Amino acid sequence: MTTHASTAPGVAAGAASADVRQPRRPRGSRLERRRQRWGWLFVTPFLVVFALFLVFPLFYAFGMSLFTSTLATGTTFTGIENYVKAFSDPLFMEGLLRVAAFAIVMIPAQLAVALAAALVLDSLTSWLSKLSRLLIFVPYAIPVVIGALMWSFLYSPKFGPSATIFSAVGLPTPDFLASDTVFGSLVNIVTWQWSGYYMVVIYAALRSIDPSIYEAARIDGANGWQTASRIKLPMISSSMVMVITFALIGTLQFFTEPVVLRNIAQGAIDAAYTPNMYAYSLAFSYSQFNYASAIAFSLGALVFAGSYLFLFLTRKQSGLK
Amino acid sequence: MAIFANDTAPNDAFTTVTGVPGHAYRGPRGKDRRSGGRRIGSHVFLIILAIYFIVPIWWLFVAATKDTAGLFGSPAFWFDGNFAFFSNVAELFTHQGGIYWRWLANSFLYAFAGGIGATILAILAGYGFAKYRFRGRNGVFGVILGSVMVPLTALVIPTFMLLSQYGIINTPWAVILPSLLSPFGVYLMRVYTQDAVPDEMLEAARIDGAGEIRTFFQVALPMLKPAIVTVLLLSVVGTWNNFFLPLAVLTDPQLLPVTVGLNRWTALSNAGAGGEQVWNLITSGSFISVIPLVLSFLFLQRYWQGGLAIGSIK
Numbered sequence A: 001m002t003t004h005a006s007t008a009p010g011v012a013a014g015a016a017s018a019d020v021r022q023p024r025r026p027r028g029s030r031l032e033r034r035r036q037r038w039g040w041l042f043v044t045p046f047l048v049v050f051a052l053f054l055v056f057p058l059f060y061a062f063g064m065s066l067f068t069s070t071l072a073t074g075t076t077f078t079g080i081e082n083y084v085k086a087f088s089d090p091l092f093m094e095g096l097l098r099v100a101a102f103a104i105v106m107i108p109a110q111l112a113v114a115l116a117a118a119l120v121l122d123s124l125t126s127w128l129s130k131l132s133r134l135l136i137f138v139p140y141a142i143p144v145v146i147g148a149l150m151w152s153f154l155y156s157p158k159f160g161p162s163a164t165i166f167s168a169v170g171l172p173t174p175d176f177l178a179s180d181t182v183f184g185s186l187v188n189i190v191t192w193q194w195s196g197y198y199m200v201v202i203y204a205a206l207r208s209i210d211p212s213i214y215e216a217a218r219i220d221g222a223n224g225w226q227t228a229s230r231i232k233l234p235m236i237s238s239s240m241v242m243v244i245t246f247a248l249i250g251t252l253q254f255f256t257e258p259v260v261l262r263n264i265a266q267g268a269i270d271a272a273y274t275p276n277m278y279a280y281s282l283a284f285s286y287s288q289f290n291y292a293s294a295i296a297f298s299l300g301a302l303v304f305a306g307s308y309l310f311l312f313l314t315r316k317q318s319g320l321k
Numbered sequence B: 001m002a003i004f005a006n007d008t009a010p011n012d013a014f015t016t017v018t019g020v021p022g023h024a025y026r027g028p029r030g031k032d033r034r035s036g037g038r039r040i041g042s043h044v045f046l047i048i049l050a051i052y053f054i055v056p057i058w059w060l061f062v063a064a065t066k067d068t069a070g071l072f073g074s075p076a077f078w079f080d081g082n083f084a085f086f087s088n089v090a091e092l093f094t095h096q097g098g099i100y101w102r103w104l105a106n107s108f109l110y111a112f113a114g115g116i117g118a119t120i121l122a123i124l125a126g127y128g129f130a131k132y133r134f135r136g137r138n139g140v141f142g143v144i145l146g147s148v149m150v151p152l153t154a155l156v157i158p159t160f161m162l163l164s165q166y167g168i169i170n171t172p173w174a175v176i177l178p179s180l181l182s183p184f185g186v187y188l189m190r191v192y193t194q195d196a197v198p199d200e201m202l203e204a205a206r207i208d209g210a211g212e213i214r215t216f217f218q219v220a221l222p223m224l225k226p227a228i229v230t231v232l233l234l235s236v237v238g239t240w241n242n243f244f245l246p247l248a249v250l251t252d253p254q255l256l257p258v259t260v261g262l263n264r265w266t267a268l269s270n271a272g273a274g275g276e277q278v279w280n281l282i283t284s285g286s287f288i289s290v291i292p293l294v295l296s297f298l299f300l301q302r303y304w305q306g307g308l309a310i311g312s313i314k
Helices: A002-006 A008-021 A025-065 A081-087 A090-122 A127-141 A144-155 A162-168 A182-207 A212-219 A224-235 A237-252 A256-262 A275-284 A289-313 B002-008 B036-063 B068-073 B085-097 B099-131 B137-147 B152-165 B172-179 B183-196 B199-207 B212-223 B225-241 B244-249 B258-271 B279-299 B301-307
Strands: A067-070 A074-077
Touching (some): A025 B137, A025 B183, A081 A289, A090 A127, A090 A182, A090 A224, A090 A237, A127 A182, A127 B036, A144 A182, A182 B301, A212 A224, A224 A237, A275 A289, A275 B244, B085 B279, B099 B172, B152 B244, B199 B212
Antiparallel strands (some): A067 A074
8 A cells, every 4th residue: 555655646647648548449459459468368377277177177077977987898978877876876975965964063163163263362462362373273284184193193092192081080981983973073173173274364354344343332332242243243244254165165075084084993984984085985996987077076066056055145245246 | 152252241341441542443452442351261262272272283292202102101192201203203214215204305396386386377367367358357257266166176086087198197297287276366366466456556667668577577566475475375285285186196105295195104004013003103204294384384474364364355
């Protein structure tokens, strides 16, 4: 903003010359064409990568998914058969339901931690609050694989502290890696890893609110809780929508944490635990690339549709059109 | 949440601000806003949260100083009598010919090549979309924005098949090239460029005779620094973190990034016999591998704290 002010003469000159130039069509359109070319030049490098590594793979996956190859018959065109198979495949459907369940539990858990932390941090200015903000964020800087490895050590009955802790208070040691508890164990890992990042986004949004609004609310007799729920929350709704969208996309393609935890919990986490794991094992353990493509493409389409629907439903909150 | 509700209930804190001259605007953000009781509650809440987030990292630090016997036999959250960190590091240099350091170097190479490349592409494209009106701009940008919602892991299997047709599977390129794709980076750069670089300044530079390239480098680029650091951090972290892609496209142990390598050691240690159990190397290797990124986040605080919110604030 300061740079803007310091170049005021330049700005004035620019504006004036633009006014003069406007009516002269022919010269303007040549300039227009030159500008058009430069615009394309700037975006082309990205568009090449975009085409090669996003558009093309998507079409390629879709193309692959329409064929079936077997040793006996070779590769044959089978149309939507792989999709019919996928959506009646209990392994795929269970995986889909499981990631949906993860989304329902995990996103509110992360959001609650992130929002509570951000609101509390926004109300404090002490060194302790600054330090806490940093500590809460640190897990984001740790690779997901390492985070999951650390937690798998902590959950492990061999290394973990749980036996010591629980026997100290006279309770039986829970098995964090049994088939009915591993869901919660995974929710904990993801919440630990990502809440800090969401907290920083929400916190920055809170800091951007003009504090004179709080003054007005105070004069109107609003208490702290009312200020938080009626003013702060609605004013950061666009950030909340963004955070939820990211969390949703991330959760539906759940892969790394269950794969790492599977090292020590093979009984509780099978190879088709999430749709992505299923696609991976179909492709790399069974070489069923056509069917794996159908699964990957279906998952991609569902995630896209799901997040699009979410953004559509919240367009009023997010300000997106 | 309960702690929090308790914590903000009393509103008498606000009354302390009234009548203090000069605090009319910044007042509610200042110290006067909070009085004793609620601050203690808030701090207790924060300390509990901070402990939850830091304890696993503390565990990793402690575990990195133990040998395998210590890992099994001593309290999880405190040091063993035997400080084995340096002998672990030495063993990392000898185990499988010091392959761990190779993995770490690979991670650096992939993260920086992929991250810097993705950032450059995002800066150029963001600037192009923000500052040039060309035919098809809105359509193309709409497609890119929509692609933010395409889960990148859904692309791993087709990317693997494509790359193996071109014969670059199992080379560093197989990880670096797909990592150049960052539609979200383009979106962030466009939003930021639109607000931070006034059209009038570009116009003024052009009138002064600067070409489009010089205008970009000398006028626009310096104003984009905060967004550049943010996009760079996000894409370096993204590539450093990536697990699915390298897991799929790399099989040569010499090419693995540290994430996939350590996961492989863990799988072997869990499945294998005594000789393959390298728990002490897994913990000390994990600890060493998280240091660079944690440190860069600490030193670059100034940038990411505001930058991560770009694009989310209206």
